[in-house]
Structures are given as C-alpha cells and as structure tokens.
Amino acid sequence: MSSPQKSRLHDVGDEVYAKWPGSNLWFRAKVLNNKDGRYTVRYMEGTEETISQKHISAMSNFTRSSRSRSRSRSRGRSPGRKSKASPSRKAKQSPSPARKPRSSSKSRSSSKTRAAATPSTPTRQSARLAEKQTNGPEEVEKKPEMERKPSPARPAVATPVADKPVADKPVADSEFGGPVGAFFCIVLLPATVYVINIMCTEKSCTLAIPSIPKKLSNYFDSKAVMIGLGWFVFQVVLAVLPVGKVVSGQPVKGLQRLQYRCNGFIALMVSLVALGVGQAYFKVDLSTVHTLWLQLITTAIVFSVVLSLVLYIRARSAKPNALAFAASGNAIYDFWMGRELNPRIGSFDWKFFCELRPGLIGWVAINMCFLAEAYGSKSGWPNYPLIMVCGFQLLYVADALWSEEAILTTMDIIHEGFGFMLCFGDLAWVPFLYSLQPRFLLEHPQSLPWWALSAVALLNMIGFLIFRGSNSQKNMFRKNPYDPALAHLESMPTNVPGKRLLVSGWWGLCRHPNYLGDLIIGLAWSLPCGFSSLLPYFYPIYFFILLVHRAMRDDAMCRKKYGAHWDHYCERVKYVIIPYVY
Structure with missing residues (x-):
C-alpha cells in the first residue's frame, strides 16, 4: 500500500493522517500546533507528537487513494469487513435478502487477517514489523475477533473488562488529614527544620531536648536576607537565559503541552564556578553560610510563606482548567496543596523552577561551603567521609539536572498544585535538612x-x-x-x-x-x-x-x-x- 500524498499547509484543528514516528504506520490525528514547518498532533488514542510536514497527509488525499484501491480488490471480500465507501456504494455491495452471500471459513479467515493487519491505534511493535503490516493509513472498525495475537517476544497481559475513565475532578480535601492536617503541617514542618538543626550543633548532636536560642538576632539577620534573596534572583537569571533545549511537558487536564527550557545542569556548573571564583579572586568568606545557619533557615522559611501567599492570591483569578486536581475551595487546605497547577509569568514556570533550581543547587552550594571551611580549618584535611558524602550528593543533584526533563513526567509536575507544601519543601526543607550529614561531618569529623x-x-x-x-x-x-x-x-x-x-x-x-x-x-x-x-x-x-x-x-x-x-x-x-x- 503506497503512502498518501502530501498536501498543503494544515491549520490548527484540522483532522489529518499522521505518520507514527519511527515507522511507516499512518493514523488519524488532530493538528494542535503549526510552527516553522513542524506540527504538533494528537493521535486518536491520546498520544501527542511533533512531526514534520512531510509526515502529514490530508484526509482528502487518503479518500482518493482509498477509492482507487477499492476498485482493484476482489469482489469476494467478506461482508464482515466494512468499507469507507460512500453510502450508495455500500448499498450496491450489500447482498439482497433473496440471495445470501457466499462465505466460507477460508474467506472469513482471510478477512480477519486483512482487518488485523492495519490497527486503528499504534501498537508497541518495532518499526520493522510495522512496515510489514502497512505503508499507509487505513481505518478499520475494531471487533473482538480481529484483535492481533500477541508477539512471542511480548506476551499479552489479560485484563478485566475495561472501566470507564474517571474524569478529572477536584479532589475532596481529604489528603494529609484535610484542612486540620494541612494546618498542622504548615506549623510543624518549619518547626521541625529548626529543631533538627538546633539539636545537632558543634557542641553535641543528640536527641536530647536542645537549648533553644532566645535572642531575635539568632534567627534574623540582614546579611542572611541578602544572601538568600541574591541566590534566588541569581538562579532566576540563569533559568531564563536562552540556552539549553526547550521540551514539551505532558498533556494536563486536556490542555496543550506547556514548553519548558531545560538548562538546569548549565545553571549548576555556572553556580559552582561562581562560588570558586568568589572565594579565589574576590576573597568571599564562604564560612558565613555556616555562621549564619539559623538566620538563613529563617530567610528561606519566610520567603516560602510569602511566595506561597502570592501564588494563592494569584490563583483566585485563575481559570478553572488551570487549577490543580486537589483544589477544594478551603483556604488553608488550598494554601498547603496549591490551587494553581502551573503558575507562570509568561514562559517562566514557578513550580518547574523551584523544583530543581534554588533549593537543589543551593544544597550543593552549601556542601561546597562546608568543604571550603573544612579545608581552611584546624579540623584536619582531608576529611574523607565529608568529601565522600559531598561527592555522593553532588552526583545525585547533577544527575537530576542533567535529566531535568524527566521531572516533567513526575507526580509533582502533573498532579500537585504549587502551594506551601512544594514551595517550602523546595526552598527550605531540601537545602537545610538534606545537608545535615555534611554539616555533621564538618562539626564532628569521623575516621x-x-x-x-x-x-x-x-x-x-x-x-x-x-x-x-x-x-x-x-x-x-x-x-x-x-x-x-x-x-x-x-x-x-x-x-x-x-x-x-x-x-x-x-x-x-x-x-x-x-x-x-x-x-x-x-x-x-x-x-x-x-x-x-x-x-x-x-x-x-x-x-x-x-x-x-x-x-x-x-x-x-x-x-x-x-x-x-x-x-x-x-x-x-x-x-x-x-x-x-x-
């Protein structure tokens, strides 16, 4: 079967036939976007792909090729195989009541084989096998007896009778204990960050009740505020630089895929170089991070609260289809879970940015500050356990940023709203608790x-x-x-x-x-x-x-x-x- 002829430029919303990437299979699809000769299409089974113009054919092209093929086919085809011919043609082919059509088991088997040879949706088979089945689009009515037998290399899995898909609806405020549980999470999680870090100090690191600092200056410092805000702005600047590839996210709530610029690994490398240059050439005292530890924690927590409030207020005017699945209408619960799914300013996505940038790269930067302090202190060098743990965590973060686009398929991006839960976790919990082991090894060296x-x-x-x-x-x-x-x-x-x-x-x-x-x-x-x-x-x-x-x-x-x-x-x-x- 020859491939359909290519046609004119296609508009958004057009019904077309699109070639499945990596094979010669063609399937019905809908045009979602047209830019620079590249088309984003959604196949009938829901998958979206970006393909070139030569891999798209107008429906009219297929109609013409389908008619020409139908004239060359044998008249002895099984009546169980429906045709895409016009109604008059169907009537002409239909047997009259006075004369029953001749049908043998052999012809029925042949009909089933032909029908199964061209699936109406893509199958998970290699391009080599797909090419043997079809070279162009052909629409077939699905029937149970026409289902393809599983390949020996890929055994099929028996499944129960299909249920109807559940529509996307706001989830009731039941997760995390509802509004009451959300309230306690909002209060207790920041307290946990303080308590863990106060219990583990240079003097001792035990589960005993700590001596809580009483002075306000132990928690607030203008220099810590400048460091925290400066770091956040620096990461924003790196994130919006026109470097790195732009990828499409997963379709969410029936919307078109959002575009994301993935340059997190570049941001990590630039940040580490900036730390090294700052210490070597500008004599920046990196031990300040350790000295102002509690004050930096306070800065991160307060900033998380303010950003979460701004995002919550902004979401009050968001369109319904922009709200997260968990949006319930309860102020406390939605502040915790997040009302808006993908809050953005232009193409800048707040959730995607905070998931991997200021907190994750900040975690590595904190570890590098600890290493620099250990190198210049009297605690002895080299501190092999400290070097090893910092290396493990650098590998972990570098891998996450190298594979940054993989986060677009995670639960956080697809399902969770961006509220205090993720905001606080990204900006305060991760950098100031995940760095606990390096700080312990700095203050309590191990051999x-x-x-x-x-x-x-x-x-x-x-x-x-x-x-x-x-x-x-x-x-x-x-x-x-x-x-x-x-x-x-x-x-x-x-x-x-x-x-x-x-x-x-x-x-x-x-x-x-x-x-x-x-x-x-x-x-x-x-x-x-x-x-x-x-x-x-x-x-x-x-x-x-x-x-x-x-x-x-x-x-x-x-x-x-x-x-x-x-x-x-x-x-x-x-x-x-x-x-x-x-």
Whole structure:
C-alpha cells in the first residue's frame, strides 16, 4: 500500500493522517500546533507528537487513494469487513435478502487477517514489523475477533473488562488529614527544620531536648536576607537565559503541552564556578553560610510563606482548567496543596523552577561551603567521609539536572498544585535538612577505614543505578510507550486511552523501584557519619515515611483512575517498594 500524498499547509484543528514516528504506520490525528514547518498532533488514542510536514497527509488525499484501491480488490471480500465507501456504494455491495452471500471459513479467515493487519491505534511493535503490516493509513472498525495475537517476544497481559475513565475532578480535601492536617503541617514542618538543626550543633548532636536560642538576632539577620534573596534572583537569571533545549511537558487536564527550557545542569556548573571564583579572586568568606545557619533557615522559611501567599492570591483569578486536581475551595487546605497547577509569568514556570533550581543547587552550594571551611580549618584535611558524602550528593543533584526533563513526567509536575507544601519543601526543607550529614561531618569529623568507605561507595552506586535506570525507563515509557527501545518490555493496557502500565524490567520488581533506589542512596549518605548519633540518619528514616505515604497516595489515585485494571496490575506487580518485603 503506497503512502498518501502530501498536501498543503494544515491549520490548527484540522483532522489529518499522521505518520507514527519511527515507522511507516499512518493514523488519524488532530493538528494542535503549526510552527516553522513542524506540527504538533494528537493521535486518536491520546498520544501527542511533533512531526514534520512531510509526515502529514490530508484526509482528502487518503479518500482518493482509498477509492482507487477499492476498485482493484476482489469482489469476494467478506461482508464482515466494512468499507469507507460512500453510502450508495455500500448499498450496491450489500447482498439482497433473496440471495445470501457466499462465505466460507477460508474467506472469513482471510478477512480477519486483512482487518488485523492495519490497527486503528499504534501498537508497541518495532518499526520493522510495522512496515510489514502497512505503508499507509487505513481505518478499520475494531471487533473482538480481529484483535492481533500477541508477539512471542511480548506476551499479552489479560485484563478485566475495561472501566470507564474517571474524569478529572477536584479532589475532596481529604489528603494529609484535610484542612486540620494541612494546618498542622504548615506549623510543624518549619518547626521541625529548626529543631533538627538546633539539636545537632558543634557542641553535641543528640536527641536530647536542645537549648533553644532566645535572642531575635539568632534567627534574623540582614546579611542572611541578602544572601538568600541574591541566590534566588541569581538562579532566576540563569533559568531564563536562552540556552539549553526547550521540551514539551505532558498533556494536563486536556490542555496543550506547556514548553519548558531545560538548562538546569548549565545553571549548576555556572553556580559552582561562581562560588570558586568568589572565594579565589574576590576573597568571599564562604564560612558565613555556616555562621549564619539559623538566620538563613529563617530567610528561606519566610520567603516560602510569602511566595506561597502570592501564588494563592494569584490563583483566585485563575481559570478553572488551570487549577490543580486537589483544589477544594478551603483556604488553608488550598494554601498547603496549591490551587494553581502551573503558575507562570509568561514562559517562566514557578513550580518547574523551584523544583530543581534554588533549593537543589543551593544544597550543593552549601556542601561546597562546608568543604571550603573544612579545608581552611584546624579540623584536619582531608576529611574523607565529608568529601565522600559531598561527592555522593553532588552526583545525585547533577544527575537530576542533567535529566531535568524527566521531572516533567513526575507526580509533582502533573498532579500537585504549587502551594506551601512544594514551595517550602523546595526552598527550605531540601537545602537545610538534606545537608545535615555534611554539616555533621564538618562539626564532628569521623575516621573510617578504607574498606568501610569502599563498601559505602558500592552501596551508593547500586542505589544510584536502580534509581537512574528505573526513572529513565519510566520517563521514556510515559513520553512514548511505543518507543522501539522499549520493545523488550511487557506492558498491560488500561481503561484510559493511550495509557499502559509497565509490568517488566525495573517496574516488574516492584511498583516504585525508583523509591527503592532513593532509599539505598539515602542510607549511603548517612553511614559515613558512624553510629554515635541517630540524627544523621534522619534523612533515610524520614524519606522512607515520605515515600510510603506517597506510594499510598499514588495507589489511591491510580485505583480511582484505572478501576479494576489497577487491581489486576497489583496482582501482577505485588510489592510496593522493597521486593519480597513490602
């Protein structure tokens, strides 16, 4: 079958036939965007792709080629195969009541084979197999007996009867204990940051009730404010620079995909170079970060509150389709969860920026300040455990920023609103609690044998491989479940058009292998601190609780979305985070 002729420029909203990337399959699609000869189209099963003009054909072109082909076909075709001919042509081909059509088992089998040869939606097969099936668009009515038999390399997964997809509706204010739970989270989480950092000081680092500083100057300082605001503005400037690639996010709530500039890794490198130049050539005292530790924490918390309030007020005038799934109408709950899904000023996306930039890069910058202070102090150099932990955390952050676009398929970007929960977590919780182990090793240097350090390094690498491998697999699958690179993986369909669930590879071990890798990494960060204090193990303990809670939230949302299909998926992939344990 020859490919349809290419045609004129297509307008937004046009119904066309579009070629599936990486194959010769053509499918019905709708034009969403047209820019510089590149078209963003949405296929009938929901997947969106950006393709060139030569891979789009007008519906009229196909109609002409379809008619010419129909004249050359045998008249003995099965009446069970419907044609796209005109009504008059259909009437001409229909058998009269007085004469029944001749139909043998052989002709019926041949009809089924032809019908199955051209699927109406893309299948997860390689381009090589796809080319053997069709070279152009052909629309076929789906019938149970025409379904393709599974390839031996990709066994099919039996699924229950499909449920109707659940429409996107605001979730009732029930997560985190509703408004009451949200209120306590807003109050207690900032207090936790203060308490953990006050309990772990140069004098002691124990779970004993700390001596709380009484002076206001211990919490507020103008220099700390200038450092905090200056760092935030510096990261904004780096984020808006016209460098780095621009990628499309996932379709959310029926809207067109938003565009994001991914230059986070460049921002990290520039930030580290700026720190080095500041100390070497401008004699900037990086130990100020350690000296003004509590004051910097206060600056970050206050800034998080102010930014969250501004975003909440701004969201009061946002359009309904711009609100997050969890927007409930309760002021306290929506301030915590966030009302608006993707708050933006022009193309600058506040949530995407805060997720990976000021807090995550700030965390690495804080560690570098600790390293610089250790190098210039009398505590002794080299402090191998400190160097190792700072290196582990630098690798973790650098990997996240190198694969920055992968965050566009995460729960935070797709589902969560941008409120105090994410704002505070990104700007205060991450930099001032995740740096606890390096600060402990700066204030309480540890001496470990080489074999212990080697074992910890191996543990961190195992966790990193699981974390990165599973996240990359998930990101590729969510962007394009029909990617030939994923042809070896098994997946199961769901009741939601275009949505499939992985049940093999990393995602066949457990439902959240990326969480498992994250937990192993967190443990590797804490082990170099020894066992004299439990506080350096706050991160892996807290993170386990957080990830279990997040897995429960994800399970509830998926159960509502996929219905009986999710139950069947849970039967196939039994373990949540830790295989054979949980």
